[in-house]
Amino acid sequence: MALPDWTPIQALDRAPLTDLFAADPGRVEALSADVAGIRFDWSKTHLTAEAVAAFATLADRMGLAAKRDALFAGAAINNTEGRAAEHSAERGEGAPESVARARGFHARMRGLIDAIEADALGPVRHILHIGIGGSALGPDVLVDALGRDTDRYDVAIVSNVDGVALEEAMDRFDPQATLLAIASKTFTTTETMLNAQSALEWMTAGGVEDPYGRVVALTAAPDKAVEWGVDETRVLPFSENVGGRYSLWSSIGFPAALALGWDAFEELLEGAAEMDRHFRLTSLSHNAPVLAAFADLYYTQVRGCETRATFAYDERLRLLPSYLQQLEMESNGKRVTAEGQPVDWPTAPITWGGVGTDAQHAVFQLLHQGTRLVPVEFIGVIEAGDSLADDHHRQLLLNMFAQGAALMAGRDAEDKARAYPGDRPSSTLLLDRLDPRTLGALLAFYEQRTFVNAVLLGINPFDQFGVELGKEMAKAADKGGLAFDASTTDLIRRAFG
Numbered sequence: 097m098a099l100p101d102w103t104p105i106q107a108l109d110r111a112p113l114t115d116l117f118a119a120d121p122g123r124v125e126a127l128s129a130d131v132a133g134i135r136f137d138w139s140k141t142h143l144t145a146e147a148v149a150a151f152a153t154l155a156d157r158m159g160l161a162a163k164r165d166a167l168f169a170g171a172a173i174n175n176t177e178g179r180a181a182e183h184s185a186e187r188g189e190g191a192p193e194s195v196a197r198a199r200g201f202h203a204r205m206r207g208l209i210d211a212i213e214a215d216a217l218g219p220v221r222h223i224l225h226i227g228i229g230g231s232a233l234g235p236d237v238l239v240d241a242l243g244r245d246t247d248r249y250d251v252a253i254v255s256n257v258d259g260v261a262l263e264e265a266m267d268r269f270d271p272q273a274t275l276l277a278i279a280s281k282t283f284t285t286t287e288t289m290l291n292a293q294s295a296l297e298w299m300t301a302g303g304v305e306d307p308y309g310r311v312v313a314l315t316a317a318p319d320k321a322v323e324w325g326v327d328e329t330r331v332l333p334f335s336e337n338v339g340g341r342y343s344l345w346s347s348i349g350f351p352a353a354l355a356l357g358w359d360a361f362e363e364l365l366e367g368a369a370e371m372d373r374h375f376r377l378t379s380l381s382h383n384a385p386v387l388a389a390f391a392d393l394y395y396t397q398v399r400g401c402e403t404r405a406t407f408a409y410d411e412r413l414r415l416l417p418s419y420l421q422q423l424e425m426e427s428n429g430k431r432v433t434a435e436g437q438p439v440d441w442p443t444a445p446i447t448w449g450g451v452g453t454d455a456q457h458a459v460f461q462l463l464h465q466g467t468r469l470v471p472v473e474f475i476g477v478i479e480a481g482d483s484l485a486d487d488h489h490r491q492l493l494l495n496m497f498a499q500g501a502a503l504m505a506g507r508d509a510e511d512k513a514r515a516y517p518g519d520r521p522s523s524t525l526l527l528d529r530l531d532p533r534t535l536g537a538l539l540a541f542y543e544q545r546t547f548v549n550a551v552l553l554g555i556n557p558f559d560q561f562g563v564e565l566g567k568e569m570a571k572a573a574d575k576g577g578l579a580f581d582a583s584t585t586d587l588i589r590r591a592f593g
């Protein structure tokens with residue numbers, strides 16, 4: 097298989113951003129895209145027509161078009177696990193048999209949601225969703241972003257095995273009015289199974305007559321859920337070919353579908369499908385996930401950037417950075433190629449971020465004047481999420497725009513402590529409004545951008561063997577069967593005697 101050759105990209109001219117704007121009045125339009133209610137603007141990055149062309153050549157060398165087709169055709173592109181990656185089929189974009197299968201699973205989920213809404217499982221006010229990693233981060237983003245104006249159900253998403261997290265939800269919820277949703281692709285994850293067991297005990301202690309009758313399982317291992325005690329009629333399966341961090345479109349999205357209503361969930365899928373079609377059918381130089389990945393790779397491979405920061409200037413998107421951390425770092429934090437050869441180029445940068453304007457008063461000092469170059473991504477929403485006077489939203493967005501401009505322009509000063517070097521890149525995503533369709537498109541954009549990055553890096557984004565060793569050692573430690581190093585042994589002794 098071809099390996100990436102970065103030399104043509106590293107040889108590109110490195111003109112400062114302000115020169116690039118001065119030289120080309122058409123720069124904004126040339127480096128922007130409008131897709132599914134989102135304006136993407138990469139003009140404040142160092143991408144140029146030449147850079148895009150050089151990356152397009154690299155994309156050819158790495159077989160991006162064929163890999164993209166293979167992704168949507170359901171070929172086994174997750175080669176290390178011998179599996180397809182079929183999250184797009186969940187939103188109707190994929191091989192016909194995979195799409196049909198996903199539709200069948202969705203119909204089943206909808207049927208159960210209808211039954212819950214009709215009180216067939218008894219009165220339900222609270223949804224206690226237990227899951228971790230991909231079985232929590234995606235649904236959490238959805239419910240937090242879109243569920244603020246609805247009081248259909250009160251949702252708690254509990255992931256951490258730290259009982260503090262579960263107790264907080266238990267204190268808030270009435271066990272008699274709670275539905276327990278156990279979300280686990282494998283239905284074996286230690287934290288989730290322990291939390292589920294404790295939640296079930298809490299329901300029993302709270303006088304629920306048939307606690308198992310109030311349990312729903314969201315899983316790609318339906319047999320294991322039945323074995324655990326969930327009635328087959330309340331097991332909502334999804335395909336093994338949907339990766340955990342790509343699974344919010346499947347039955348893992350159940351708490352969002354319940355809290356927001358089925359129509360909203362379908363709109364979310366439709367927005368994602370719109371982004372998929374854009375990704376599949378648009379030429380590379382106008383393709384949003386592709387251009388975003390080109391900029392990502394430019395900064396890691398050419399400018400040595402070790403991190404990339406995302407700042408959502410919208411309180412409703414405050415969980416987006418954590419969701420992106422799993423999506424990007426678990427997918428592309430790899431050190432061997434898809435064929436198992438060591439790579440000698442940097443793979444995924446560290447994804448971090450926060451919410452604006454708060455972050456301006458905390459971490460932006462480093463972005464403006466620190467010694468490290470951090471490409472920044474701003475996300476804003478034109479339509480306000482609040483109903484206060486216009487001032488709030490106007491201030492919010494103006495601050496976001498000003499930060500991008502300041503990073504780029506910089507400012508000279510005699511006193512060097514007061515000088516800003518400028519020429520610091522940012523991309524901006526401006527959403528018309530935050531609704532299910534746009535959020536679906538936004539999340540699908542990030543998924544496909546992650547895929548393009550992986551293809552050009554020559555790695556497989558769909559496995560995550562790196563999370564196993566620590567889990568195995570924790571299990572062995574629990575059984576007392578492992579001789580640890582002196583430091584770890586000392587810590588264990590201090591904690592448990």
Ligand SMILES: O=P(O)(O)OC[C@H]1O[C@H](O)[C@H](O)[C@@H](O)[C@@H]1O
Pocket residue numbers: 228229230231279280281282283284285288340341426560563
């Ligand atoms: O959904 P589950 O099988 O419980 O897995 C939950 C999570 O745990 C694993 O450790 C992986 O790192 C994640 O990709 C996954 O989403």
